[in-house]
Amino acid sequence: MIRLERVTKIYPGSAFPAVDSVSLEVAEGQICMLIGSSGCGKTTIMRMINRLTSITSGTIHIGDQNVMDMDPIQLRRQIGYVIQQIGLFPHMTVYDNIATVPKLLWWDKKRIAERVDELLDLVNLDPDTYRFRYPRELSGGQAQRVGVARAMAADPPVMLMDEPFGAIDPINREVLQEEFLRIQARLRKTIVFVTHDIDEAIKMGDKIALLDAGRLIQFGSPEELLTKPKNQFVKDFVGADRTLKRLNLLRVKHAMLRNPVHCLEEDPSEKVAEKMIEQDMSYLLVTDRQGRLKGYVNLYDLRGHKGTVGDVVRPLSLTVKPDTNLKDALSKMLSYDLGIVVAVDDAGRLQGFLNTRTLFSVVGESYDERGGHWGRITADGRIL
Amino acid sequence: MHSAQSDRSGRFWVLVAVVFAFAAGAFAEHQGFLSFAMEHPRDIFRLLGQHLQLVLTSSAIAIAVGVPLGTLLTRGFMRRYRDWILNLLGICQTVPSLAVIAIAMVYMGIGKQTAIFALVIYSLLPIIRNTVAGLASIDPVVLDAGRGMGMTPWQVLLRVEYPNALYIILTGIRTSTVINVGTAALSFLVGGGGLGDLIFTGIAMVDPAYMLAGAVPTAALAIALNWVFGQLEKRIISPGLVYEHHTTAA
Numbered sequence: 001m002i003r004l005e006r007v008t009k010i011y012p013g014s015a016f017p018a019v020d021s022v023s024l025e026v027a028e029g030q031i032c033m034l035i036g037s038s039g040c041g042k043t044t045i046m047r048m049i050n051r052l053t054s055i056t057s058g059t060i061h062i063g064d065q066n067v068m069d070m071d072p073i074q075l076r077r078q079i080g081y082v083i084q085q086i087g088l089f090p091h092m093t094v095y096d097n098i099a100t101v102p103k104l105l106w107w108d109k110k111r112i113a114e115r116v117d118e119l120l121d122l123v124n125l126d127p128d129t130y131r132f133r134y135p136r137e138l139s140g141g142q143a144q145r146v147g148v149a150r151a152m153a154a155d156p157p158v159m160l161m162d163e164p165f166g167a168i169d170p171i172n173r174e175v176l177q178e179e180f181l182r183i184q185a186r187l188r189k190t191i192v193f194v195t196h197d198i199d200e201a202i203k204m205g206d207k208i209a210l211l212d213a214g215r216l217i218q219f220g221s222p223e224e225l226l227t228k229p230k231n232q233f234v235k236d237f238v239g240a241d242r243t244l245k246r247l248n249l250l251r252v253k254h255a256m257l258r259n260p261v262h263c264l265e266e267d268p269s270e271k272v273a274e275k276m277i278e279q280d281m282s283y284l285l286v287t288d289r290q291g292r293l294k295g296y297v298n299l300y301d302l303r304g305h306k307g308t309v310g311d312v313v314r315p316l317s318l319t320v321k322p323d324t325n326l327k328d329a330l331s332k333m334l335s336y337d338l339g340i341v342v343a344v345d346d347a348g349r350l351q352g353f354l355n356t357r358t359l360f361s362v363v364g365e366s367y368d369e370r371g372g373h374w375g376r377i378t379a380d381g382r383i384l
Numbered sequence: 385m386h387s388a389q390s391d392r393s394g395r396f397w398v399l400v401a402v403v404f405a406f407a408a409g410a411f412a413e414h415q416g417f418l419s420f421a422m423e424h425p426r427d428i429f430r431l432l433g434q435h436l437q438l439v440l441t442s443s444a445i446a447i448a449v450g451v452p453l454g455t456l457l458t459r460g461f462m463r464r465y466r467d468w469i470l471n472l473l474g475i476c477q478t479v480p481s482l483a484v485i486a487i488a489m490v491y492m493g494i495g496k497q498t499a500i501f502a503l504v505i506y507s508l509l510p511i512i513r514n515t516v517a518g519l520a521s522i523d524p525v526v527l528d529a530g531r532g533m534g535m536t537p538w539q540v541l542l543r544v545e546y547p548n549a550l551y552i553i554l555t556g557i558r559t560s561t562v563i564n565v566g567t568a569a570l571s572f573l574v575g576g577g578g579l580g581d582l583i584f585t586g587i588a589m590v591d592p593a594y595m596l597a598g599a600v601p602t603a604a605l606a607i608a609l610n611w612v613f614g615q616l617e618k619r620i621i622s623p624g625l626v627y628e629h630h631t632t633a634a
Contacts, residue, residue, distance in 0.1 A: 052532055077534030087529030091547045091622035101533050134624030150533075160532075 454515025514556025
């Protein structure tokens with residue numbers, strides 16, 4: 001847990017405080033995003049936590065210890081530190097870079113070697129390939145993976161990250177964010193994360209602290225910032241498309257219709273067609289007996305067909321996982337002009353169904369009872 | 385990078401060197417150097433030994449003084465005076481080496497100590513300047529990372545700053561030492577010994593054989609020391625730092 005109480009920083013020779021009486025608390029195992037435009041004091045706050053910058057007034061506690069009572073060197077060795085420009089030591093191999101803090105703590109060689117391999121695995125770099133490379137031989141994404149591994153080397157409970165993915169191209173940034181969230185879900189570090197990217201803040205943060213000119217404007221969950229912006233500044237900052245941004249927060253499993261209407265591949269076509277006409281449907285999902293999604297059929301194919309649905313089923317390649325966020329689901333839905341997305345689990349079993357109607361209902365927009373060209377989809381389970 | 389082309393140009397220069405050495409040998413023989421060297425090998429080796437001793441002693445002292453001084457100039461409050469001090473040292477360096485030796489003699493009399501003192505003074509600047517340049521060339525982000533991970537200032541200096549500045553510092557030491565080999569010839573003037581004895585005697589007697597007997601080993605010593613430093617650089621500078629081919633030192 002990290003607790004800031006009325007923390008103020010005034011740089012010598014400056015008339016205005018760079019950080020003005022900021023109080024906030026980060027619960028154990030949570031990520032707190034510090035966000036704001038350049039010069040808003042977010043990096044200064046972060047650097048005061050590990051005392052790279054001195055505190056003018058106020059107190060900072062980590063756990064129940066005041067950081068001012070701790071030896072700064074010892075303090076920093078207990079805090080993981082990742083910076084935007086990565087700052088890997090160019091004269092050291094990946095191994096020596098990651099081993100930096102363990103070496104400062106006098107771990108024995110064997111323990112360090114095991115830990116380095118473990119961390120390289122954790123950040124998805126093959127130890128045998130990368131262990132003895134030098135930073136200049138790494139791509140930006142690989143270098144920042146090593147940067148994260150280095151910060152985690154001595155397993156610090158607290159981590160400070162200053163725009164760690166800021167200098168990385170958008171595609172790799174997404175990958176790194178996902179990977180980092182996966183790691184965090186396992187390790188549950190208490191993290192202060194500086195960013196200027198509101199999408200990153202919404203995606204990564206348990207809490208977001210929005211700063212302007214050294215003052216804390218709003219502190220709350222991403223949900224709160226998007227739905228209850230405190231004032232115009234917050235509204236402007238999160239952007240006019242904040243409703244759309246909420247899609248980032250929500251997962252398919254929150255919005256999907258569970259146990260959607262479907263048929264089995266061995267069901268007789270005629271009977272299924274009858275039912276579909278009765279219920280005014282033109283398309284229907286098909287699964288096998290184990291509930292694995294096989295595809296869909298349309299009424300046109302079933303009409304006059306003697307046999308089972310399995311003969312005329314069309315594959316449905318585009319599926320999502322229940323944990324996919326709604327933004328990705330929506331973008332798939334739009335880019336393939338389907339009007340629906342089907343959620344399947346890792347084993348390919350049908351989990352749920354999402355169309356524009358269910359999507360809109362979740363983000364709070366008005367919706368039509370009869371959504372999309374799939375006709376009315378109900379939670380009735382198997383159609384026959 | 386070893387391409388076929390660089391191999392070919394390497395062979396060309398070897399050929400040039402062989403032809404040149406042959407011509408130089410013929411010239412030396414003509415001047416009577418070779419027969420002189422055959423007759424007095426002991427004297428030449430004794431003076432070469434003295435010369436080497438002068439160079440190594442003065443360079444060692446210059447390194448021991450220059451590197452810490454250069455480091456000090458990049459620390460804390462001294463940073464403000466850095467350019468000022470470097471300019472001052474630069475001006476001092478314009479004083480001819482002969483004059484430095486003469487001035488030293490006025491205060492210290494004659495002898496080896498005077499020669500070494502003057503040589504130390506004269507070799508200091510390249511070492512100090514390159515130490516400052518090397519330490520200043522390090523990306524501040526790297527230092528911030530070191531501090532942020534809990535290194536003490538000494539650990540940052542020894543584990544991060546020196547290894548990264550090593551190439552530029554070594555270049556300064558190399559330059560200064562090689563120049564020192566030539567300057568050390570002047571120590572004859574204050575009774576410091578060395579190959580200067582042969583050179584200045586040769587000049588006084590207008591005897592090229594005598595003079596070459598001092599000058600050729602002096603040049604050979606400079607080339608040899610330069611080569612030794614080149615090997616040292618290859619051995620002790622981290623392969624993670626690349627200064628040739630791909631990037632150049634700032």
